[in-house]
Amino acid sequence: MVASLTAIVVFEVIGDLIQKLAGLPIPGPVIGMALLLAALILRGRLSDELDRAATGILFYLPMLFVPAGVGVMAHVDLIRTEWPALALGIVGSSILAVAVTALTMCTIERAWQAIRETRRHAAPAPATKVSHEPDVP
Amino acid sequence: MSPMFHDVWIPLSRSPAFGIALTLIGYQLGCRLQRCLRGNPLCNPVLIAIGSIIAVLLLTGTDYRTYFETASWIHFLLGPATVALAIPLYKNIGEIRRAALAIGAAVGAGAFAASGSAMAIAWSLGASPTVIRSIAAKSVTTPIAMGVSAQIGGIPELTAVLVVVTGVFGSLCAPEIAAVLGVRCWRARGLAAGVAGHGIATARMLCLNETAGAFSGLAMGLCGLLTAVCLPVIFHFLHLDAW
Numbered sequence: 001m002v003a004s005l006t007a008i009v010v011f012e013v014i015g016d017l018i019q020k021l022a023g024l025p026i027p028g029p030v031i032g033m034a035l036l037l038a039a040l041i042l043r044g045r046l047s048d049e050l051d052r053a054a055t056g057i058l059f060y061l062p063m064l065f066v067p068a069g070v071g072v073m074a075h076v077d078l079i080r081t082e083w084p085a086l087a088l089g090i091v092g093s094s095i096l097a098v099a100v101t102a103l104t105m106c107t108i109e110r111a112w113q114a115i116r117e118t119r120r121h122a123a124p125a126p127a128t129k130v131s132h133e134p135d136v137p
Numbered sequence: 138m139s140p141m142f143h144d145v146w147i148p149l150s151r152s153p154a155f156g157i158a159l160t161l162i163g164y165q166l167g168c169r170l171q172r173c174l175r176g177n178p179l180c181n182p183v184l185i186a187i188g189s190i191i192a193v194l195l196l197t198g199t200d201y202r203t204y205f206e207t208a209s210w211i212h213f214l215l216g217p218a219t220v221a222l223a224i225p226l227y228k229n230i231g232e233i234r235r236a237a238l239a240i241g242a243a244v245g246a247g248a249f250a251a252s253g254s255a256m257a258i259a260w261s262l263g264a265s266p267t268v269i270r271s272i273a274a275k276s277v278t279t280p281i282a283m284g285v286s287a288q289i290g291g292i293p294e295l296t297a298v299l300v301v302v303t304g305v306f307g308s309l310c311a312p313e314i315a316a317v318l319g320v321r322c323w324r325a326r327g328l329a330a331g332v333a334g335h336g337i338a339t340a341r342m343l344c345l346n347e348t349a350g351a352f353s354g355l356a357m358g359l360c361g362l363l364t365a366v367c368l369p370v371i372f373h374f375l376h377l378d379a380w
Contacts, residue, residue, distance in 0.1 A: 029219035036223035054224035061340040067208035069301035085264035093255035101247030102329035108239035
């Protein structure tokens with residue numbers, strides 16, 4: 001468990017280091033995530049221990065947003081005067097974002113599937129012909 | 138307030154465990170309440186925790202900075218948690234590779250829709266330029282959003298709050314909207330939730346379905362990356378940062 005937590009934190013530190021050295025606008029932890037994913041792909045397997053450690057941390061993910069969220073109390077005045085714009089902006093854009101993302105994903109996936117289907121019908125694989133041969137007298 | 142209160146509360150609120158304890162208790166309360174209401178998504182543990190902590194701080198006259206100084210230990214864990222998202226991604230790498238093109242297009246379109254429509258709606262309702270700049274990055278995970286907001290001239294703390302509210306709303310509405318639109322596959326649902334509600338929606342999707350959680354985490358990462366790179370550049374070229 002300690003080894004896995006160490007690995008996770010070390011990847012974050014490496015990400016932070018790269019971000020600082022290269023002056024990237026992307027936060028260190030996101031770079032760390034990409035590096036850890038790349039390391040796992042190169043290694044080709046995931047240890048049970050790392051899996052358990054990550055699942056453990058991610059179980060508490062919602063709680064980690066609480067301290068930043070309490071910050072709403074520091075901006076009460078701004079929110080009091082501009083809340084309709086903020087509220088409608090969040091509601092409208094979230095609904096649009098879900099719809100656009102989900103529909104784009106589904107449309108492209110369906111189109112891919114249709115292309116694959118038509119290809120299969122246009123040029124049937126020889127293997128299928130062979131399997132049908134015994135039925136033909 | 139009584140002198141007794143001053144003698145006890147002021148040193149207590151500066152103790153290193155204060156913010157951590159308050160956050161844990163608030164979140165625990167939220168989780169219990171949600172369990173009592175049989176997992177009603179409207180009864181979100183994050184919102185309940187935020188609300189109850191604000192109530193305690195206001196009632197005791199404690200300011201946000203005092204709370205955050207000690208609660209920042211919990212805030213810091215967002216870093217390792219972001220790195221840990223690589224694990225559900227790795228477990229679903231086969232599915233992700235197979236749908237790479239669709240994922241890229243969907244996340245790109247979704248990220249653009251989220252940021253652009255939020256700014257357009259806020260602008261059309263007469264929001265001030267600072268607020269419009271603060272809302273631009275609200276669909277991405279907190280650490281990215283705060284950095285981007287500072288870069289384009291918004292208020293990072295306001296963005297952090299908008300990010301949390303967006304995340305809670307996104308995690309509430311994403312499954313419902315997907316159902317209304319007839320989107321049944323978990324990959325598309327997860328992706329949409331991740332674009333609209335970053336880590337908070339990812340956390341909810343992880344509870345619903347592991348594939349959806351992985352795709353939500355992927356969308357959150359990609360959307361964050363895209364926003365972090367594109368938004369400052371777009372603002373710079375449209376001269377919105379000097380507006």
